[in-house]
Amino acid sequence: MSTHPLEELIHPRSIAVIGASTSGRGGGFLSPLVQQGFKGALYPVNPKYSEVLGLKAYARVRDIPGPVDYVISSIPAAGVLELIADCAEKGVKIIHLFTARFSETGRKDAAELEQEILRQAKKANIRLIGPNCLGLYYPAEGIAFNEGMPKESGAVGLASQSGQAVGEITGFASQRGIYFSKAISYGNAIDFNECDYLDYFAQDPETKLILMYIEGVRDGPRFLNSLRAAATVKPVVILKGGRGEAGTRATASHTASLAGSREIWNTVVNQAGAVTAGDTEELVDIALAFNFLPEIHRRNVGVVGGSGGSSVMAADLCEEAGLNVIPLPDVIRQELKKKGNAIWDWIGNPADFSISMGDESSAEEVTKLMAAHPDFDFLITFVSGPWRRDPESFSLEKHLERYSLNDVKNKPLVMVFQDRPRYSINADEMAEYDRIVEGMEAKFIQDGYPMYPNIKRAASAVSKMIGYYEKKG
């Protein structure tokens, strides 16, 4: 059981949305809660309305009849001190300040107001998320900050200084089969900060993998301790915003963070046993590998199903990502020869079938032989949708059958699902093509395969995942 101070704060009996309205972001905070099915009481607070989204609205927090545990503020900065006084009276435990225009503006008065807010909150024993952030997404509790955020829970925890990044990461990750235990956008982090969130996720039994987007670290030594401790118990992948000169300037005006140098950061994170990502796309790519694959400790990869040039480039890109594309073991060639495969002495690793002249079965055969061979630590296989030259292939069932990989369950398998140039698809069949591709992707996700749009991203993500387990030992 979690004993972290955040734990009880994120299971509120009720949430009040200050500045709730029928339009704009205030309404925006209320409607995702309604949509996600938050089980507790929801209170819109706005003196201008008697009801918002069908819920009775209150002029002030103190007017709310029942207890209020959790408050979301989307009012302007000038009103926040009064709000805190109100919340103190009401016994509120935590305020998420979407409210912005504080220290990130670079203005002295705004930064002073921010500090005064922190002082008053502390005095009232109220904890703060933010300011200048989108707050909490906790699907199991029905808490979300964007309409349409997935209701499914998963095992990935995300703490991000940017709300835009949380939207992007949770959005694109869920399209690829990853769901979240909790995600927190924490902005200027004047109270709970990056270390608190990291500590929280490290001990959270609902979280098996920690993702972070960080612009600035307030307390270097504490962060390093937290990171090392977290990375010992579960994988931590960190995307740093503000790695260079211009990025550091940008973090100041985004979340008033002091960023540092790229090299120092990478060294520190790697030494702590965590993994670095360069952008949100890579963060999700790496998360996919951790989420779907078992632990992999060595780097020998077997690549199957590319064709001609793509096979050659697959070898290059895997090596450049730090994987070992070992030669095809001779025993596999002998097996192929025994089975009467005409190109047994020609097939290698990557196993290219462009010369097989339509002998589809050989790709499957080689996959199975590679899966059974102890030299391969994992496999990457190319997958693709229907092809206009083969109109009878326009069947989802046939495609699922073609990539039926039940026999390779004993070896970690990564899929590269390659897009086709549109011209190669008959315009009349485009909708059907899209339907089949969607069906294939849904099935592969359901079967637990990580899918990447190209081999470069696949190889790089898996290589970073292996790096984590190598260091962990």
Place this chain on the structure above:
Amino acid sequence: MSTHPLEELIHPRSIAVIGASTSGRGGGFLSPLVQQGFKGALYPVNPKYSEVLGLKAYARVRDIPGPVDYVISSIPAAGVLELIADCAEKGVKIIHLFTARFSETGRKDAAELEQEILRQAKKANIRLIGPNCLGLYYPAEGIAFNEGMPKESGAVGLASQSGQAVGEITGFASQRGIYFSKAISYGNAIDFNECDYLDYFAQDPETKLILMYIEGVRDGPRFLNSLRAAATVKPVVILKGGRGEAGTRATASHTASLAGSREIWNTVVNQAGAVTAGDTEELVDIALAFNFLPEIHRRNVGVVGGSGGSSVMAADLCEEAGLNVIPLPDVIRQELKKKGNAIWDWIGNPADFSISMGDESSAEEVTKLMAAHPDFDFLITFVSGPWRRDPESFSLEKHLERYSLNDVKNKPLVMVFQDRPRYSINADEMAEYDRIVEGMEAKFIQDGYPMYPNIKRAASAVSKMIGYYEKKG
């Protein structure tokens, strides 16, 4: 006018397709020619048929009544020597050998047959493309090797040792507004080789930009000379297949090429003044920059329209790609202040508008001011489709108006068109969203903007393009 020996060979009066059939690749070579509207005579050759695709078929080349300039062979390797004898009698000038299973199989007899084919062709004064390749795509002449290849001509020439790569590159490039003068898949290159194609494109007035996918170079010094000469007159971007150990093994079994080390290759290409790409995606990305942008000689970039974290990461990724994200010149801030912009002192470069609370006009204003300022060499602007929180924005016209960038015609402009997480789009509005995004993309391509799906790829491609002009001076 082109005086290269290839020039007259690729304007044939007639093409014979040997092994043409109603199914498979033989038919495949005939139907793209029909579909592209090849103006000369087309002769299917196959003793098994009296007609293919409505065209009278002949048993042998010598049975064809009219002259035959160009022959495409899709018969098995064993029949090629006889075909050459036949073609010699008929006065054929060039044979494209799709036929494979020669030296790339690693078998001695196959390699010997390949050499014998070259000897016989030379004796008969017949030039060869291939073997083991898809041959010529020349839209202006109505020559193509895949159904559906674009009929539009452009200014980009592509020579590729892999046919799969030509399909991918021409396909994805055309979706982004790039069209080709000619593209050649040349496989094992026993006669015309990489140097010939490079020399050809260097002097071809229809070609302004040369792209190459190369697995092996037969004659290093000659290639270096050709490359240096070509890069002096027009940009050359080279993607090398077989850069490492496993890739080199793979090139041997793909096109029987001897690849070399990554480092030597990169050094040689860079010293020759050409540009390197790591995969087909990057090749197309770089081509896009050359194709749509004017020459850019310095690296100062202005970035506009990102939001929060994406703005911070934009700064990082631009710097890591070798661009200078200079601070926003003070004179621009003063201009903004004069115009009454409330966050004039907060806006920087990247210009983040997440704090502007819906003041859309400021992004446009800053873009114009950056465009007018001499310190910026080019701009990158974020573009995106409709957003569910703003249902009235579901209009293509409004979106085109929003990104009406006529005022920045004086400064090179790169677009980053970001995908949205699907959950952020109302399911009912998904088709409408897709329609608007397609309309926007079509318009931006028509207006001549290079578009990238993320800033990392945009920054890297433009940086490589600038590198070419820096070296060229």
